[in-house]
Amino acid sequence: MSESDRSDFTKILLQMNDEGADKPEITHKLLEAMYPDLRILAQNLMRRERRGHTLQPTALVHEAYVKLVDDARVEWQDRAQFMGIAARAMRQLLVDHARRHSAAKRGGGLQRVTLDDSFGNDMAQEFEIMALHDALRKFAQMDERAAKVVELKVFGGLKIQEIAHVLDVSKRTVDGDWAMARMWLGRELREQ
Amino acid sequence: MDPKRYTRVKEILLAVRTLHGEARHQYLDNACSDDPDLRREVESLLPHDTTAPAILDEGALEERIEGALAHAPEGMVPPPLPDSIGPYRILGVLGEGGMGVVYEAEQTEPIRRKVALKLIRRGLDTDRVVARFDTERQALARMDHPGIARVLDAGADSSGRPFFVMELVDGVPITEFCRSENLDVPARLRLFRLVCQAVEHAHRKGIIHRDLKPSNVMVSTREGSPSPKIIDFGIAKATNQSSTDEPALTQEGHLIGTPEYMSPEQADGSGNVDTRTDVYSLGVLLFEVLTGEMPYHFDTHRYSEIQRVLRETVPQRPSQCVPDGPGADRLRKQLSGDLDNIVLMALRREADRRYRSVERMEDDLRRHLEGQPVTARKDTWTYRTGKFVQRNRTGVAAGGVIAALLIAFAFTLARKSAEVVVERDRAVAAERVASAEAETARQVSDFLANLFELSSPGETHGNSVTAREILDRGAERVDEELADQPVVRGHLLYTLGGVYHGLGIYDKSEEMLRNALELQRDELGPRHADVGRTLSLLCTVLHDTGEYDQSVEAGREGLAILRESLGTQNRDVALTMSGLAVSLQSSGNLEEAEPLFREAADIFLELDGPESDDFAWCTMSLGYLLHAKGDDESAVGLYETALATQRRLFPQAHPDLAATINHLGGVRMSLGELDVAEPLFRESLEMYHTLYPDGHAALGVVLHNLGVAQQRQGRYEDAETSLKESLAVNRRILGNDHPYVAFGRASLGSLFLEAGRMQDAERELREAVATAQLAFGEDHPRTGSAWLILGSALRDMGRPGEAREAWNRALAIQSAALPEDHPDRLAVRDSLATLSEAIDAAH
Secondary structure: OOHHHHHHHHHHHHHHHOOOHHHHHHHHHHHHHHHHHHHHHHHHHHHHHOOOOOOOHHHHHHHHHHHHHHHHHOOOOHHHHHHHHHHHHHHHHHHHHHHHHHHHHHHOOOOOOOOOHHHOOHHHHHHHHHHHHHHHHHHHHHHHHHHHHHHHHOOOOOOOHHHHHHOOOOOOHHHHHHHHHHHHHHHHHOOO | OHHHHHHHHHHHHHHHHHOOOHHHHHHHHOOEEEEEHHHHHHHHHHHOOOOOOHHOOOOOOOOOOOOHHEEEEOOOOOOOOOOOEEEEEEEEEEEEEEEEEEEEEEEEOOOOOEEEEEEEOOOOOOHHHHHHHHHHHHHHHOOOOOOOOEEEEEEEEHHHHHHHEEEEEEEHHHHHHHHHHOOOOOHHHHHHHHHHHHHHHHHHHOOOOOOHHHHHHEEEEEEEEEEEEEOOOOOHHHHHOOOOOOOEOOOOOOOOOHHHHHOOOHEEEEEEEOOHHHHHHHHHHHHHHHHHOOOOOOOOEEEEHHHHHHHHHOOHHHHOOOOOOOHHHHHHHHHOHHHHHHHHOOOOHHHHHOOOHHHHHHHHHHHHHOOOOOOOOOOOEOOOOOOOEEOOOOEEEEEEEEEEHHHEEEEEOOOOOOOHHHHHHHHHHOOOOOOOOOHHHHHHHHHHHHHHHOOOOHHHHHOOOOOHHHHHHHHHHHHHHOOOOHHHHHHHHHHHHHHHOOOHHHHHHHHHHHHHHHHHHHHHOOHHHHHHHHHHHHHHHHHHHOOHHHHHHHHHHHHHHHHHHHOOOOHHHHHHHHHHHHHHOOOOOHHHHHHHHHHHHHHHHHHHHHOOHHHHHHHHHHHHHHHOHHHHHHHHHHHHHHHHHHHOOOOOOOOHHHHHHHHHHHHHOOOOHHHHHHHHHHHHHHHHHHHHHOHHHHHHHHHHHHHHHHOOOOOHHHHHHHHHHHHHHHHHOOOOOOOOHHHHHHHHHHHHHHOOOHHHHHHHHHHHHHHHHHHHHHHHHHHHHHHHHHHHHHOOHHHHHHHHHHHHHHHHHHHHOOOOHHHHHHHOOOOOOOEHHHHHHOO
């Protein structure tokens, strides 16, 4: 990630604060910009931490932040925005992987597929991720904020307090959203 | 659920989840007093508050994120990421391979850009690697092609490991791209042509890649169409251990790198690496792009094993390697023919026999895409080297054993080949350089060269021209165009006759040779050496059509003429002797055959020494003769000797080799070693299948022997399948009256006899006797054998009178034809004696 890339990224991030900013559009742009970097970043981070402990999504998101954002130029609020986007990126990463992975397992017919054994054992895992992703999309249609809470918590590894900051609501509200989401998703996933 | 309703449900749930027991019930009663649906909804969600799915637990996804990210291309965990290597700042890992790690890196001087940096694994001599790269640097700099990633720099890191810096390429390996984009065959071929064009560009600049494989051919979509980029040009050469291109090995003799894409000349370390090495690797790549499979699979990295496989095996046709699945049949159809030929032409073991350049290969792909005939041909046909056909000697024989009576049927096809003819052509041309006949020789070569040059599209019926079509057209043209040049015409007819015989098309071969003979006698005189050569070949052809008497006659005349004009120590003379000996043996005249084999063997030994194919062939033939005389032990010894030589001489499938293996199986079977015999037959069969994918009389013979071996192990169903298949092949290729058809019927009949299917047995055996009478004559020992088995069947059916009659006929024939102590004769006498006793006892 070069300085100029970093500056570009920060500039886009800061557009969030403009009057009448097209927030979904900006989020999408940022997501696009950071996704590939995040992947490589995560790979490297994971390898460094392989001995001893597993990867912390928060550590990853933090790392991404350091790499991608010029900290001196952004407010805390922008940082919160970033966390949200990073969580979205992680979700996409997992879903993409699951999708590709299960497609590969079903077999395209033409090509032998080599998969990492440590990960290739359990196809159920792939379906679980996909199921959660789909359920979460459905849930977001009724309760967008609660769905966001799930994304930040599950995919972004953020704590309740951090989520409250990111979403600019009280910790109590986040607690409530999280409880509701667990129940709703719990029923949805078990009924499948 | 509408939003209002959801909000209400959420409100109730969040309140009630903190309540327990009676309080919870009261709250619910109140909140949902007039709405049972609402209550049901709440109560269906509430239990999940305490038992949410594990996937939502804190940290539940960590491992999966790790898994998703750890899905590195080569499944290896690299060392920690360095901050920088040389002047390059490291940004991340792009991939890993056997040779090392590829990083995404940033270059600051002379311009700021992202690059790919390949760090070579420890253990290679940095100074030499870098020095070797430096020698290629200028050549590499001259390459300028959109399909080639530029190599920018090379150096060493702080610990002395060499690295290369390349243009950063996005995209995925070509095989992955084709699969994920689900490209159809034409699209794959168009993409592959672009790859060929890039490689050709490099070749023109004097750079050979040496390590083409999917991970070095990256494809991305540019402006809506797939665009390949080849990486690592110049790197394989620089990183090779030695300047002679020997493969990199570990101390234990294990190969470093990917063996599947390695050409035979790279694997054998001969150092003969040139642009055709890349042609080979492109062949492997195309194979994989089209089928998803690779032509060779190596379960091992053991170098000696890889060498052995490359040396001894022939890749299957791509169309035969398509894995089952949706669309598999269609794909097989698309690949068979031209594309099979194109891929296999690139994959030929000998570089000389591959496409001469990548451009030619690319051109063939273009032709195929445009529906034009391609230049690639099945492996049996080589044009450029001037070799007419591959060595195509067919010598098949075996102890086809009739189980019940231990009578060995001797099957043989004479060995004589189109190649012999062509070799003669060459020798003759050399002899005649100074004479007026040089012109004849030249015209013959021109005509043949012409014939095999690719015919223009308008002249061909389909997209590709089969060998048979070329020959038939050639035969027509000989008559049309050379009517006024009888000598040239005679010579060409002789040559074509040899080629038809080599392909197993016996009727055409005989026709050509008889016409040649007539012309040559008229034009050159009846005692000319060419007349002798044609007679010699005719002897072989007539043998294989089962006309043994005529064959012997032609052989004798041919041998006399050739001895007269060429002396005794001559290859043509020796070849004619061994051909005549085969015919004599087949006609039952073993006594005259044996000295001829021995004399021919002596001549070959004198001419070529013991390590020669002709001498090995004669050794084997002699073994076969001793086998036929009942001396199995001596036969085994001779076969083993011949086989050892042939295995050294022919690392791949070869007709001589296949014949000896079949013979050895036959004698092992006679000795009762069925577990040794069966695998030998199978090996021989497989070899013939490889050599003659379109069928050949040899296949019928070996199938017969396999069937007999199966029968003798009590596997009647397998045996019936093999024997019937053999019979079908023989009838199709040799006709209904051929001796082998008689043998086949006799064997099938004796199988039925042994399996207790008496009606089937009698029917088949009576057919066998009738066919034998036609094929051999009434008094031939083989006809006697057929009577013998029929007698056994009749005895077992409880018809002793008819049995004795049949056996008496057999004995009468054998007494006249076989020595007194011949095992067949003894067996019949014993049988008759036993039968007589039984009949007498019954009276």
